Amino acid sequence: MLLPLLLLVLGIVEFGRLYSRQLMMQHAAREAARTIALTYDDLGITQEVLQLAAEDVILDHVPVDDIADLAPTIQLCDSSVTTSQNAVVTLEEERTLAIPIPDAVLDDVTVRARAEMPCEG
DSSP: HHHHHHHHHHHHHHHHHHHHHHHHHHHHHHHHHHHHHHHHTTTTTOOHHHHHHHHHHHHHHHHHSGGGGOOOOEOOOOOOOOOOOEEEEEEEEEEEOOSOOOTTTOOOOEEEEEEEEOOOO
């Protein structure tokens, strides 16, 4: 009786931990996309500087050792394009579940976040 109850409680705690991480990543993706959308046509901003600015915003909001751990995909705005475009930031991270069940039952979970903002500058 105690084991199923313990697994249920650990499952609830683990779900809360993963949900919190996903919300954090979603906020970081949204802020990075917003930064790109608002600053892409500023004077002196190059694509490289814009990429680094987006990565800095992500690192400010999500504690990780390396930006590569989040596998960011960043679609920048291009000031030379006249048609409407969007800044898109996608983050993806593999998380290991902290529930004591054999790996055959539970695998790592992928936490994803995606944000899209119209490029308006």
